[in-house]
Amino acid sequence: MNKYVQEILSWYGSDNPGTLTNLSRLLNHGKLAGTGKLVILPVDQGFEHGPARSFAPNAPAYDPRYHFELAIEAGCNAYAAPLGFLEAGAREFAGEIPLLLKVNDHDVLFDEQDPNQALTGSVADALRLGCVGVGFTIYPGSAHRMEMYQQIRAYAEEAKRCGLVVVIWAYARGSGLSKKGETAIDVIGYSAQIAAQLGAHIIKVKLPTAHIEQEAARKVYEKEQIPIGTLTERVRHVVQCTFNGRRIVIFSGGPTESDETILDEIRSIHYGGGFGSIIGRNSFQRPKSDALRLLNSIMEIYREIP
Numbered sequence: 001m002n003k004y005v006q007e008i009l010s011w012y013g014s015d016n017p018g019t020l021t022n023l024s025r026l027l028n029h030g031k032l033a034g035t036g037k038l039v040i041l042p043v044d045q046g047f048e049h050g051p052a053r054s055f056a057p058n059a060p061a062y063d064p065r066y067h068f069e070l071a072i073e074a075g076c077n078a079y080a081a082p083l084g085f086l087e088a089g090a091r092e093f094a095g096e097i098p099l100l101l102k103v104n105d106h107d108v109l110f111d112e113q114d115p116n117q118a119l120t121g122s123v124a125d126a127l128r129l130g131c132v133g134v135g136f137t138i139y140p141g142s143a144h145r146m147e148m149y150q151q152i153r154a155y156a157e158e159a160k161r162c163g164l165v166v167v168i169w170a171y172a173r174g175s176g177l178s179k180k181g182e183t184a185i186d187v188i189g190y191s192a193q194i195a196a197q198l199g200a201h202i203i204k205v206k207l208p209t210a211h212i213e214q215e216a217a218r219k220v221y222e223k224e225q226i227p228i229g230t231l232t233e234r235v236r237h238v239v240q241c242t243f244n245g246r247r248i249v250i251f252s253g254g255p256t257e258s259d260e261t262i263l264d265e266i267r268s269i270h271y272g273g274g275f276g277s278i279i280g281r282n283s284f285q286r287p288k289s290d291a292l293r294l295l296n297s298i299m300e301i302y303r304e305i306p
Contacts (some may be wrong), residue, residue, distance in 0.1 A: 003034035018163020031075030038276035133165030142174030181213035235272025
């Protein structure tokens with residue numbers, strides 16, 4: 001085991017050998033094995049956004065097996081999905097790529113100011129399917145956030161006891177925030193801190209903008225002159241917010257963008273000290289050849305020495 005992986009594992013001293021082994025499996029798989037960086041393919045969008053909105057741009061993606069194949073061929077560290085998608089391919093692709101079970105989900109069948117998540121999978125499901133960990137979404141900013149915090153505390157306790165890795169999607173949204181506030185630097189940093197405090201091994205957040213949502217936070221950012229002018233600086237600050245970089249923080253890819261835009265963002269994540277990306281729609285909504293080329297370019301950036 002190389003020094004990068006050894007150092008990261010040392011940050012999780014309270015965890016049992018099973019959890020550390022599964023975390024090591026994530027860090028030592030695929031094209032980025034041993035670099036301390038992660039690129040994960042997440043495909044919960046069929047549940048979260050609907051099948052046509054998610055898969056019509058690239059029709060083969062309606063088939064759950066397509067996503068296993070894409071993640072494996074691309075050399076991703078892991079593949080994350082809800083229960084149904086994993087059950088549809090876990091046997092056929094057993095042992096070929098680390099799996100993460102998304103254990104809660106949300107739909108968009110009607111608008112709501114304060115979204116919540118339904119519990120759609122379990123630790124037992126994750127163990128049955130051979131997963132290395134579970135993924136859980138929280139919505140800081142929602143009126144239902146406290147319920148979600150309590151749910152992940154219980155899930156994390158069980159998952160860690162069973163030797164699984166805990167990944168928290170910390171997506172700020174709800175009536176407590178403006179639309180701009182969902183990606184504000186103070187809100188993203190706060191959301192990442194909450195996820196770390198809830199016991200996440202890996203934290204997923206959106207890329208932050210320079211907007212500051214909370215007036216009380218603005219005073220501190222200005223007084224302390226916290227650098228947030230560039231995306232690289234903002235990424236560095238979010239990493240700082242997660243125990244001064246002693247938790248793995250990865251950033252979502254967001255809506256489909258041009259290759260140039262995505263790669264510029266990846267460079268900012270890398271040079272800001274981020275640990276990688278979780279790239280969904282920007283990969284599976286492209287034809288497979290284009291997706292493989294883009295994912296390879298992303299991994300090449302993460303392999304560079306910052």
